[in-house]
Amino acid sequence: QVQLAESGGGLVQAGESLRLSCAASGSTSSTYIMGWFRQAPGKERDFVMAINWKLGVIYDTNSVKGRFTISRDNAKNTVYLQMNSLKPEDTAVYYCAAFRGGNVADTKSYAYWGQGTQVTVSS
Numbered sequence: 001q002v003q004l005a006e007s008g009g010g011l012v013q014a015g016e017s018l019r020l021s022c023a024a025s026g027s028t029s030s031t032y033i034m035g036w037f038r039q040a041p042g043k044e045r046d047f048v049m050a051i052n053w054k055l056g057v058i059y060d061t062n063s064v065k066g067r068f069t070i071s072r073d074n075a076k077n078t079v080y081l082q083m084n085s086l087k088p089e090d091t092a093v094y095y096c097a098a099f100r101g102g103n104v105a106d107t108k109s110y111a112y113w114g115q116g117t118q119v120t121v122s123s
Contacts, residue, residue, distance in 0.1 A: 002026045002098045002112040009094060009117030012086055016121075020081040022096030022114060033099035034079040035059075035110060036070065038092035038119075045095065047105035049081065059104050063089075086121045093118050 008020040024031060035050035049070040050059040058070055069082045079096060093116040102109035 002028055002031055004096050004098065004112055004114035006094065006096050006114040006117040009119045011120045011122065014087055014121055014123050016086055017082070017084045018086065018119060020083070020094055020096075020117060020119070022079045022081075024077045024079070024098065028077050028098075031098040031112075033104060034072065035097045035099060035104060036079075036081045036094060037097060037107060038090075038094045039116075040092040043092075045107050047107075048094070050099070050104045051079065061105075083119070086119075088121050088123045091119060091121050 003025045005023045006020060008018060012018055032054045033050055033052045036048040037045045038048050039045040047061060048064055049068055051070045051072055053072045067085045072079045095116045096114045097110035098112040099109055100111035
């Protein structure tokens with residue numbers, strides 16, 4: 001079992017930055033890929049970024065490329081999502097998740113999820 005807890009969401013204006021944190025606890029030794037997803041009201045949960053911390057590989061999407069970065073502090077078992085140049089369309093609940101296998105961009109590939117943190121970007 002892995003427990004995930006996100007934090008760092010909030011209300012910001014367009015162009016500003018936020019850093020989300022995802023603290024992992026429990027059986028984290030097998031969670032070598034951690035991902036971030038987001039879900040806007042009435043929409044599906046979409047992939048944002050993921051990190052394979054063993055291989056140093058980062059996965060992202062065009063919508064956040066160049067604006068968001070993902071990193072992991074192994075000592076703290078925490079994954080971060082640094083979000084810069086935020087846009088109103090980034091408004092969503094952001095979730096972190098622990099990968100279990102398959103396509104890193106597919107929600108079905110993740111076994112454990114956090115409760116989510118709200119990010120609201122005003123124009």
